[in-house]
Amino acid sequence: MNNVLKILIGVVIFLVGVWTMVNPAWFGQNGWVYGLNWWICTWGIIKGALGPVLILIGITVVWMSKSHTTY
Numbered sequence: 001m002n003n004v005l006k007i008l009i010g011v012v013i014f015l016v017g018v019w020t021m022v023n024p025a026w027f028g029q030n031g032w033v034y035g036l037n038w039w040i041c042t043w044g045i046i047k048g049a050l051g052p053v054l055i056l057i058g059i060t061v062v063w064m065s066k067s068h069t070t071y
Contacts, residue, residue, distance in 0.1 A: 021042055022035030 020036045021039040023037040023039060024030055024032070024034035025037075027034050
């Protein structure tokens with residue numbers, strides 16, 4: 001597949017993703033054409049995942065520091 005076509009497909013997928021998260025009220029509109037307002041759902045997932053991600057980062061840091069100690 002041509003690289004330009006791959007880039008074009010990637011840009012289209014990116015723009016569709018951005019469109020789903022846009023709130024139509026940001027543009028003073030209320031129709032679905034202006035976005036689906038999924039940002040609220042995405043923000044909830046980000047907030048819910050923050051704690052477990054910090055726990056995993058902490059465990060990884062401890063594991064890395066413990067595995068590099070000399071006895």
